[in-house]
Amino acid sequence: MYDYAIRFEQDRAPGVAVFCRDLPEFNSFGDDPEHAINQAIDALETTLSLYVDQRRAIPPASAPLPGEQVIHLPxxxxxxxxxxxxxxxxxxxxxxxxxxxxxxxxxxxxxxxxxxxxxxxxxxxxxxxxxxxxxxxxxxx
The missing domain is CATH 1.10.260 (434 Repressor (Amino-terminal Domain))
Known part of the structure; x- marks a missing residue:
C-alpha cells in the first residue's frame, strides 16, 4: 500500500536523479542507482513530513510502471x-x-x-x- 515506485533519470553530470509519480514533491539524487536507492528512503520520509506539515493525507502507492523500482519503507x-x-x-x-x-x-x-x-x-x-x-x-x- 505504501511501497512507492521510483524512476531514475540520468543527469548530465555524473549521478542519477530520482522521482516518484505518487509524491510529486519528492526528488532525490545519487552517485549511481544503488546510492540513489539508499538516498531515496531518507528523501521519501522527508517528503512525507511535508504532508504532515501541510495537514494533507498521504497518498497510497500506485502499481509500478515498467522501468520503475519499488522502495519498501520501514x-x-x-x-x-x-x-x-x-x-x-x-x-x-x-x-x-x-x-x-x-x-x-x-x-x-x-x-x-x-x-x-x-x-x-x-x-x-x-x-x-x-x-x-x-x-x-x-x-x-
Whole structure:
C-alpha cells in the first residue's frame, strides 16, 4: 500500500536523479542507482513530513510502471502513515491525538514525525485508540 515506485533519470553530470509519480514533491539524487536507492528512503520520509506539515493525507502507492523500482519503507514509517491518514480521515490534529492518548505534546508529535524513530508498541497503541489494528506480514524478498 505504501511501497512507492521510483524512476531514475540520468543527469548530465555524473549521478542519477530520482522521482516518484505518487509524491510529486519528492526528488532525490545519487552517485549511481544503488546510492540513489539508499538516498531515496531518507528523501521519501522527508517528503512525507511535508504532508504532515501541510495537514494533507498521504497518498497510497500506485502499481509500478515498467522501468520503475519499488522502495519498501520501514515498518515504523508505514505505521506512521497509517496513523496520520487515520487522523486526517477524522479531521484530528496532533493535539487531539495527545489528549486521546493522554501523552504530552512532544510525545504525540513524534508519533507522526517521519524523521524521528518511534517504538512500534507506541504506534500500535495509538492506532488501537483510533480503532485500527496493525497487521504485519512476511514475504519472500
Amino acid at each position: 515498518m515504523v514509517t508505514v505505521a506512521k502513515i497509517a496513523l496520520w491518514n487515520t487522523m486526517m480521515e477524522r479531521d484530528m490534529r496532533k493535539a487531539d491525538l495527545c489528549r486521546l492518548l493522554g501523552v504530552h505534546q512532544a510525545q504525540g508529535d513524534r508519533l507522526v514525525d517521519f524523521l524521528h524513530s518511534s517504538k512500534m508498541e507506541q504506534l500500535e497503541n495509538a492506532l488501537a485508540a483510533l480503532g485500527k489494528r496493525l497487521a504485519v506480514s512476511v514475504e519472500a524478498a
